[in-house]
Amino acid sequence: MNKVTAEIVEAIVNVTGSGPVGLHEPDFSGNEITYLKECIDTSFVSSVGKFVDKFENMLCEFTGSKYSVAVVNGTSALHISLKLAGIQTGDEVLVPALTFVATANAVTYLGAVPHFVDMENLNLGIDPDKLRVYLSDICVSENGKTINKQTGRPIAALIVMHTFGHPSRIIELKKIAEEFKIKIVEDAAESLGSFIGNQHTGTFCELGILSFNGNKIITTGGGGAILTNNKDLAVAAKKLTTTSKVPHPWEYEHDQVAYNYRMPNLNAALGCAQLEQLENKLIAKRKLYDKYKESFSNIESAKIVSEPIGTTSNYWLNNLKLTIPNKSQKDEILAITNNLGIQTRPFWKILPSLSFFSESPRMPLSEAENLSDSIISIPSSSKL
Numbered sequence: 021m022n023k024v025t026a027e028i029v030e031a032i033v034n035v036t037g038s039g040p041v042g043l044h045e046p047d048f049s050g051n052e053i054t055y056l057k058e059c060i061d062t063s064f065v066s067s068v069g070k071f072v073d074k075f076e077n078m079l080c081e082f083t084g085s086k087y088s089v090a091v092v093n094g095t096s097a098l099h100i101s102l103k104l105a106g107i108q109t110g111d112e113v114l115v116p117a118l119t120f121v122a123t124a125n126a127v128t129y130l131g132a133v134p135h136f137v138d139m140e141n142l143n144l145g146i147d148p149d150k151l152r153v154y155l156s157d158i159c160v161s162e163n164g165k166t167i168n169k170q171t172g173r174p175i176a177a178l179i180v181m182h183t184f185g186h187p188s189r190i191i192e193l194k195k196i197a198e199e200f201k202i203k204i205v206e207d208a209a210e211s212l213g214s215f216i217g218n219q220h221t222g223t224f225c226e227l228g229i230l231s232f233n234g235n236k237i238i239t240t241g242g243g244g245a246i247l248t249n250n251k252d253l254a255v256a257a258k259k260l261t262t263t264s265k266v267p268h269p270w271e272y273e274h275d276q277v278a279y280n281y282r283m284p285n286l287n288a289a290l291g292c293a294q295l296e297q298l299e300n301k302l303i304a305k306r307k308l309y310d311k312y313k314e315s316f317s318n319i320e321s322a323k324i325v326s327e328p329i330g331t332t333s334n335y336w337l338n339n340l341k342l343t344i345p346n347k348s349q350k351d352e353i354l355a356i357t358n359n360l361g362i363q364t365r366p367f368w369k370i371l372p373s374l375s376f377f378s379e380s381p382r383m384p385l386s387e388a389e390n391l392s393d394s395i396i397s398i399p400s401s402s403k404l
């Protein structure tokens with residue numbers, strides 16, 4: 021182990037203690053069992069029950085979104101949001117080169133093609149300045165549509181994602197989307213509890229999504245939600261995710277092919293109990309970040325990623341960033357910490373390096389490549 025690796029590993033262990041330590045473990049210390057028992061005692065475990073409405077109302081209250089629609093996972097929330105944004109077969113959708121694969125997968129569910137764009141170093145989000153120059157370069161406007169000159173396909177939408185809970189420059193990105201007349205969907209899967217000023221991430225555009233998978237800041241087992249301030253979109257989202265059933269006490273009438281993406285009552289019950297504890301989790305997360313920040317303060321070779329200025333991150337997942345991108349250094353740190361039972365993970369691979377996206381259009385991804393070689397996620401459970 022070289023000296024740089026040794027000092028970084030020591031700075032992590034200073035905070036986590038010796039292994040085994042998980043990357044991110046859920047924490048159930050509130051009303052989870054009470055609410056789950058209520059579902060079982062009343063037999064409302066599935067598609068009927070009061071917890072789904074309650075969970076949606078709590079989400080609206082916390083995020084300030086007018087409407088929310090709870091669904092089975094974040095991926096299905098993305099799928100439906102893109103469908104509601106009007107994405108069609110043969111469209112291109114701009115997707116950050118570094119995000120969880122689900123963001124790009126959801127694009128392909130509609131027969132559309134992900135078009136990967138570069139990131140910026142400071143906040144790990146899409147770089148708006150590069151994006152504007154790139155779009156000016158490759159796009160022409162035809163009949164109110166923005167066409168990619170290189171592929172001839174319409175560029176129909178942009179997905180913005182707030183990496184690890186750190187807000188992207190969504191306001192600038194939204195301006196670009198307006199200039200180029202493309203739709204925008206906010207993937208706030210990782211950023212429940214993150215704000216720009218007083219506004220919650222996921223509420224800056226017509227459509228935003230959240231995830232409550234087991235590794236997120238709160239969990240419903242599996243789950244997600246669509247956020248919108250537009251009543252028509254909220255009604256359409258509810259219909260599309262509930263087999264488009266026409267309300268009737270007993271008749272099976274459906275008015276279009278739709279999806280069975282509704283969140284079951286059991287999962288929503290868990291979600292209600294988890295949401296009640298969100299403020300406490302956010303405090304615990306920030307404390308953990310402060311400890312890591314302190315532990316790395318005298319280390320030159322790596323720093324802890326901090327929230328962008330003007331924003332409040334949920335600090336869902338803490339990350340160190342090597343001062344100089346270095347893949348072999350990164351791999352060595354991963355190997356040593358995991359061998360010690362301290363679960364660490366690399367940043368994602370850039371998505372066009374996955375075989376099934378190898379043909380996808382992309383802009384030069386130099387910053388995404390650098391970030392992929394310099395970022396390591398470190399243990400971040402709220403109970404640490």
Ligand SMILES: *Cc1c(COP(=O)(O)O)cnc(C)c1O
Nearest residue numbers: 093094095120122209210231233
């Ligand atoms: C977790 C996640 C999703 C998908 O959420 P699931 O609930 O696991 O389907 C989408 N995008 C990002 C950025 C995520 O981290």
